[in-house]
Amino acid sequence: MKEVRVQRLSFWILFVASLLSIGWSRRGSDFFPQRIALGIVGGLQHTVSAVGTATVGTVRSVSDLRNLRKEYDLLLEELQRYRSVASDLDALVQENARLRSQLGFIENSEYQVIPGKVIAKSDSTIYSSLTINRGERHGIRVGQPVVAYVNGEEGLVGRVLRVSGSYAVVLPVFAVNSYVGARLERTRHEGLVEGTGLVDEPLTMRYVASEAREGIEYGAPVVTSGLSSRFPPGLRIGTVREVSSPPYEPSLVLSLTAIVDFDRLEYVAILSEVVQ
Amino acid sequence: MNVSAVIVFVAIGSALEIIQNTLLDFIAIRGVHADLILIVASYTAFQFGSQTGQVSGFLLGIVEDAVAITPFGFHSIVRLVHSSILGFARGTVALDYVVIPVLLVIIASGIKVAMVAAVTAVFSLNDLANPVWTISTLIEISYTAAVAPLVFAALRKIKKPDG
Numbered sequence: 001m002k003e004v005r006v007q008r009l010s011f012w013i014l015f016v017a018s019l020l021s022i023g024w025s026r027r028g029s030d031f032f033p034q035r036i037a038l039g040i041v042g043g044l045q046h047t048v049s050a051v052g053t054a055t056v057g058t059v060r061s062v063s064d065l066r067n068l069r070k071e072y073d074l075l076l077e078e079l080q081r082y083r084s085v086a087s088d089l090d091a092l093v094q095e096n097a098r099l100r101s102q103l104g105f106i107e108n109s110e111y112q113v114i115p116g117k118v119i120a121k122s123d124s125t126i127y128s129s130l131t132i133n134r135g136e137r138h139g140i141r142v143g144q145p146v147v148a149y150v151n152g153e154e155g156l157v158g159r160v161l162r163v164s165g166s167y168a169v170v171l172p173v174f175a176v177n178s179y180v181g182a183r184l185e186r187t188r189h190e191g192l193v194e195g196t197g198l199v200d201e202p203l204t205m206r207y208v209a210s211e212a213r214e215g216i217e218y219g220a221p222v223v224t225s226g227l228s229s230r231f232p233p234g235l236r237i238g239t240v241r242e243v244s245s246p247p248y249e250p251s252l253v254l255s256l257t258a259i260v261d262f263d264r265l266e267y268v269a270i271l272s273e274v275v276q
Numbered sequence: 277m278n279v280s281a282v283i284v285f286v287a288i289g290s291a292l293e294i295i296q297n298t299l300l301d302f303i304a305i306r307g308v309h310a311d312l313i314l315i316v317a318s319y320t321a322f323q324f325g326s327q328t329g330q331v332s333g334f335l336l337g338i339v340e341d342a343v344a345i346t347p348f349g350f351h352s353i354v355r356l357v358h359s360s361i362l363g364f365a366r367g368t369v370a371l372d373y374v375v376i377p378v379l380l381v382i383i384a385s386g387i388k389v390a391m392v393a394a395v396t397a398v399f400s401l402n403d404l405a406n407p408v409w410t411i412s413t414l415i416e417i418s419y420t421a422a423v424a425p426l427v428f429a430a431l432r433k434i435k436k437p438d439g
Contacts, residue, residue, distance in 0.1 A: 007327040014334045014356050021349030022399055037342035045298050045343070052299040120297040122343055123307050126392055126406055129345045161345050171345055176406045197406035199307040
């Protein structure tokens with residue numbers, strides 16, 4: 001009987017604590033316990049990500065070595081060294097190309113840019129978020145835009161939603177609660193880009209004036225409008241894949257393919273204040 | 277309350293969640309992952325009872341809340357409730373290897389969806405949480421139910437209730 005009472009009591013204590021916590025953190029984005037928790041879990045994610053990368057590299061090396069032993073007994077040591085060097089070189093060349101493209105973007109950008117790496121992606125049916133290895137001590141602040149350099153273009157990833165000392169949570173542009181003021185790059189018609197909550201689903205651009213229809217081409221780029229202070233103008237968001245005008249909407253609804261391939265996203269750049 | 281079970285299963289659930297979000301992010305169906313925390317919380321509640329289950333569920337929810345865009349406490353309250361309810365099923369039926377894990381996970385998923393909808397409505401979180409009544413939710417429930425027997429079998433190897 002006593003056990004049941006304790007059980008009920010602990011349930012209600014935890015239940016009320018959760019309710020109070022939701023109410024409290026709903027007031028502002030900087031809720032101290034969540035900040036601490038993000039620091040701890042972000043650190044664990046960072047460690048697991050780093051260990052995983054190292055382990056995969058090690059496993060690949062061992063596999064290569066086994067094959068070499070079978071085929072080249074006499075030249076084992078030399079061949080192993082060459083293979084290892086070639087493998088490392090290949091990885092270095094690829095990494096160099098990636099970092100060069102990042103650097104090129106950073107140098108050409110008119111914004112102060114903080115490069116970062118995606119260490120975790122949380123995709124659930126309830127929410128979507130990215131965790132990056134940059135936080136307050138690197139100059140990251142809530143609300144800063146996050147972009148990525150993909151296939152020669154800079155594309156909008158999302159914005160910083162929460163920050164701890166060394167890590168930050170990013171609200172991606174495809175999240176259901178993401179809204180970005182946008183315009184068609186060529187015709188300059190404005191609209192509002194919304195996410196669907198799923199990484200595989202296209203973005204939706206609403207409130208585009210009906211007269212824009214004739215000027216919209218398949219594949220036309222859509223960029224940030226800069227009308228809100230949240231995102232600077234001219235950042236690419238996506239390209240038009242479908243145009244529709246539902247009977248219940250007075251304006252056009254565009255379906256967009258995001259510029260950023262979120263499945264392959266590794267590096268990002270956080271835009272800090274505009275360099276005067 | 278079984279404190280050692282709480283520690284073990286919170287550690288396992290947290291590790292699975294972190295590994296899934298970092299190293300195994302590519303194992304998804306239409307961008308949807310299996311809810312591994314729900315499986316661990318369900319196992320803990322069913323095997324060790326409501327008290328142990330609710331504390332484990334609450335702590336696992338906090339781990340999710342750390343990197344979520346939803347308010348702090350959102351996941352902990354959802355996990356607390358479904359773990360607590362499933363805990364009452366302890367001892368009612370024998371745990372087999374397939375049917376009971378699948379059933380428990382489907383029931384827990386139903387409670388989770390209802391709780392998400394309720395908390396979203398009460399706190400007006402429509403601007404933060406995805407809608408729950410979607411095809412993605414069905415995919416997640418099916419995926420989680422399919423994975424449940426494997427995870428339950430692994431968890432049984434790690435820790436069973438005493439006696």
